[in-house]
Amino acid sequence: MKVSYNWLSQYVDISFSDAELIEKLTMAGVEVEDVIRTSVPNGVIVAEIIERKPHPNADKLSVCRVSTGKEELQIVCGAPNCDSGQKVPLATIGTVFVEKETGKEFNIKKAKLRGVESSGMICSEKELGLSEQGAGIMVLPADAPTGKPMNEYLGTDTAYDLEITPNRPDLLSHVGIAREIAALSGAKVKYPSQTVESKAMISPDTVEIRDGELCPRYTARIIRNVKVTESPEWLKQRLKSVGLRPINNVVDITNFVLLELGHPLHAFDLDLLEGKKIVVRRASEGEKIIALDGKEYKLGKDNLVICDVRKPVALAGIMGGEHSGVIETTKDVLLESAYFKPSNIRSSSRNLAISSDSSYRFERGVDFDMVVKASDRAVALILELAGGEAGDMLDVCITRPEIKPVICRFEKIRRILGVKISKDEIVEIFRKLELGVSDVTADSCKVTPSSFRGDLGNEADLAEEVARIHGLDKIPLDCVSAIPGGSFKEDAYAALEEARNQLISLGLDEVMNYSYADEKDALADSRYGKDYLLAMSNPISHESAIMRPSLLSGILRTVGHNISRKNTDLAIFEIGKIFCGCSKKDEEKIECCIALTGRKHPERFSSEKSGLYDFYDLKGVLESFCESRKIKNCEIRRCAENQPGNFIESTCAELVIGGDRIAVFGEVSERLTKGMRMQNPLFVALVDMDRLLSLPATKIQFSQISQFPPVTRDVAMVTPDNIEHARIIGFIKSLGIPNLENVEIFDEFRDEHIGAGKKSLAYTLTFRSHERTLTDTEVNASHEKVREKLKAELHAELR
Known part of the structure; x- marks a missing residue:
């Protein structure tokens, strides 16, 4: 927010130097981000255009005879608004200008423009550094003294660009900053006068509030027979000093009071309000309004609007309507000053993607008592600058906020x-x-x-x-005395940190996503429906309206973000909270999501198709993760529940421990990766961390390593597709074969020769004794027993 030094000086005597003021404000929590010093270059004076004639050689140029009070000069001017009789700023020969963007200097010299001599330059506000308006020359009031230096006529000023924290809306005005300066310096605040003479003009039923929660207070005042015209120079300069463009005297007054007292106002043309009545209500679903920015907005039931008896005429607390504002023909004005619920203004502003100086203040919370004071101040200025007669204030107050000592x-x-x-x-x-x-x-x-x-x-x-x-700065520095000791962490936090470190040690990178999503992303995980979602009552935007029910959508966004930037080799995970709103009591759970895609070793030289992550890499990560947590008896099964929405059905598997499903994983379906420009398959696992962390670690039993050599035998078989590898391993181990140390798969094969619905599996059986070297005879006997049992019990075709 910008404030003007000269404007501040109107309300408080500033005893600090410029540097001291900046330091004091910054140390008090009002950071000064930028300082803009406004000063017209020396050599620019007030001049009068005596005569204007067309340029003989250029249609868009004029030749002006200009009086400086001492002499008359010929000036060639290209502005379309120059005319005889105007008082204008004239840069005389030798005036030095500095370009704001580049810092380069250029001098005003006598020159010929299209064959006509010019002895100076008539300036625009932009050229003088007074505003960004550069479409035409600056026209001064008729009483501006000819020949007076512009620096003396306008004076110099300094604007401070301040960073106001959201908890201090009281500082979003010149009076607010003046109060702060007064508190720091011990000076007194000189509040502006608000005396108004009024008469009865408004009936009690002129204002109707239909939603007292969103609008607990609304005041209206009628001013009749105003004359809408250009604002006086002092008012225009006040607005320009902080970057606002003057419009007309009535509108400028509402903007002036906004910047002076920090309370937004709005002026309606009373004759454009049907029924000459104000109704404050929620918008109907699909209702539309064209705002002052010329855009049409489609409204919803959560948007508060100011209406006449038929239609919306303003977005409450945000922006007025295009067809009800004050224009040159306005005679009677209805002045609005109100208090709106901050959270509603904030959500409406976000949802409609519209922001204004008014919404910026209302959404932070304005002073409830300033409603009347701001109205009085504006009416007093309107009577002074636009004339007319003011009516009494109609103050409709539903509730007042409680101020607790x-x-x-x-x-x-x-x-x-x-x-x-x-x-x-x-x-x-x-x-x-x-x-x-x-x-x-x-x-x-x-x-x-x-x-x-x-x-x-x-x-x-x-x-x-x-x-x-x-x-x-007066609080002395002091070293805190403390006894060194170990850090303390809650058990749950420590367990999650340990899990993160274990996944990082497996070569995965951790990512962190927001805990909210839009409804479409939240429903990407096919495990959940709309009734499962937990919606926020006051979201920042539509994109953050739902608390995430799963980490899947966030991981997919992260993968897509990296893929679109040519980072196609990913091994990532996220551990975070997910939220459920389907039960009687909302729930929070901890989930882990792991994603693998691309090359396993991108730093190595290899062909594009070699070394890619596959289903078994993800399976290995899960098994290693459990092993690092000392959890045994992990079982991998085909998904008991069909989840084709998330994973390709043939690769969908689940990790089961003690009969509980701990994780589901597989290759992500095309439905979820559509539009992500995936070059390689994406494999994802969703782990229930609450269940995993609740599992007790298996006590590790250490045993002496056998000093005798192992003996291996292979067994190959053809089985139906529905017989899982885990079942075969478990079956062999359950046979109780003496000296059988390990069973490990080394081959899986399918083709038309084997037959549809079948697969060929091959295992290595390792035998070893702790007491002696095993003979071929006893190993062969054990090997043959395994083959016979596989054939008899599992109906395997031995090869």
């Missing part, structure tokens, strides 16, 4: 700040900040926040105010 204990303030500050200084600081102080004792006082300080709710807030005004 805070008991401030002086010792608590000292403990929070770590510095000794006297009781008298603390009380004095509160009074400088215009806070109500009562019931002062040796130990405490009662502080009642002003209506514009809704951010003060407890002693910590008051301690911050004391620190700001006392001076953060």
Whole structure:
């Protein structure tokens, strides 16, 4: 937000130098981001155009005879709005201008333009650095003294671009910043006059509020017989000093009061309001309005609108309508000053993708008591600058916010700040900040926040105010004494950290996504329907309206983001909370999502098709993850539930431990990867971390390594497709074959010779004794027993 030094000086005597003011404000929490000094170059004076004639050799140029008060000069001007009798800023020969963008200097010299001599330059506001308006020359008031240097006529000014934190909406005005300066310097604030003479002009039924929650207060005032015209120079300069473009005197006054007092206003042309009535209500679904920016907006039932008896005429707290504003022909004005619920203005502004100076303030929360003061101030200025007669104010107030006092204990303030500050200084600081102080004792006082300080709710807030005004630089540096010791972590947090480290040790990179998504992304995981989703009551935007029910959508976005930037080799994981809204009580769970795609070793020289991640790599990651957590008896099965929406059905598997499904994984279906420009298959696992972390670690039994050599035998068989590898392994181990140390698969094969619905599997059986070297005879006997049992029990065709 920009504020003008000259404008601030109207409300407070500033005793600080420019550098001191910047330092004081920044140290008080009002950061000065930029300083813009406005000064017209020396050599620019007020001049009068005596005569204007067309250029003989150029249609778009004019030849002007200009008086400086001492002499007459011939000036060639290209502006379409120059005319005889105007007072204008004239840059005389030798004036030096500095280009704002490049910093380069250029001098005004006598020159010939299309064959006609020119002895200076008539300037626009942009050329003088006063505003961004450069379409025509700057026309001064008729009473501007000819020959007077423009620096003396306009004066110099400095604008400060301030960073205002969201909790301090009271600082979004010149009076608000003046209050802050007064508190820092001990000066008094000179509040603007608000005296208004009025008469009865408005009936009680002129304003109807149909939603008191979203609009607890609305005031309306009628001013009749106004004359809408150009604003006086002082008002235009005030607006230009902070970057606003003057429009007309009535509209400029509402903008002036917004910047002066921080409260948005809106002026309606009373004759354009059907029924000459204001209705504050929620919009109907699909209702439309054309706003002042010329755009048409389609509204929903959560958007608050200001209406006449037939249609919306303004988006409440955001922007007025195009067909109800004040124009040159306006005679009677209805002035609105209201209070709107901040959260509703914020959500409407986001949903409609429209922002304004008004919405910026309303969504942060304006001063409830400023509703009347701002209206009075604006009406007083309208009567002064536009004439007319003002009617009484109609103030419809449904509810008032409760201001709760805070008991401030002086010792608590000292403990929070770590510095000794006297009781008298603390009380004095509160009074400088215009806070109500009562019931002062040796130990405490009662502080009642002003209506514009809704951010003060407890002693910590008051301690911050004391620190700001006392001076953060006055708080001495001190080393904190502490006894070294180990860090403390909650068990759940430590377990998750351990799991993250285990996955990182397996070569995966961790990613972190937002905990919210739009409905379409949330429903990408086919496990969940709409009734499962947990919607936020006040989302930032449509894209963040749902708390994620799964990590899948976030991982897919991350993969797509990387693929689109040519990073096609990924091994990533995310561990985070997911949210369920389908039960009687909303639930939070912890989930882990693992994704593999592309080459396993992209740093190595290899062909494009070699070394790609596949289903078994993901299976191995899950098994290794369980092994690192000392969890045994992991079983991989085909999915008991058909999930073709997430995974290709033939690759969909689940990790089962102790009868509970811990994870589901497989190759992601084309439905989810469509549009992602995937070059290689994407494999994803979704792990229920709550269940996994609840599993007890298996106690590791250490045994002596056998000193005798192993003996191996292979067994190959053809089985139906529905017989799983895990079942075969379990079956062989259940036979109780003596000295059988390990069973490991080394081949899987399918083709038309084997037959449809069948597969060929080959295993290596390892035999070893801890007592002696095994003979071929006893190993062969054990091997043959395994083959016979496979054939008899599993109906395997041995090869």
